[in-house]
Amino acid sequence: MAATDLVTVETFANPLDAHLVELRFASAGIPAAVLDDHITTLQPLWVPMIGGARVAVAARDVDRAKRILDRIAESRGAVGRCPECRSADCRLGIRWGVLAVLFLGFPIGPFRARSECRACGHRWWR
Ligand SMILES: [Zn+2]
Secondary structure, eight states: OOGGGEEEEEEESSHHHHHHHHHHHHHTTOOEEEESHHHHHHOGGGHHHHOSEEEEEEGGGHHHHHHHHHHHHHHTTOOOOOTTTOOSOEEEOOOHHHHHHHHHSSOOSOSSOEEEETTTOOEEEO
């Protein structure tokens, strides 16, 4: 697999997460490479500049790899991808009901959190 054929499908601040995803891809028969993991380990403060450890696959495997990443995100209860534009640049809102119970002793507001896509602005409840 030549380096020019590789497509980055996900980046991680923690290189161990990148290697776990590499193993998950391998178990699905998708050859993958973890790039920039050494510099991310040695210089973690550089992660915002270099983007972290990258998991890359061959262009022909990108769709399958992204479906696996979606399943991983859903199984971990992560914010996941935007249902409208499929962007991974999403954030999870505050569970106000849980906070109210913790600090006030009674619930105010929803127990579910609202996710927001930073790419397209779409909002949805989780
Ligand atoms: Zn979106």
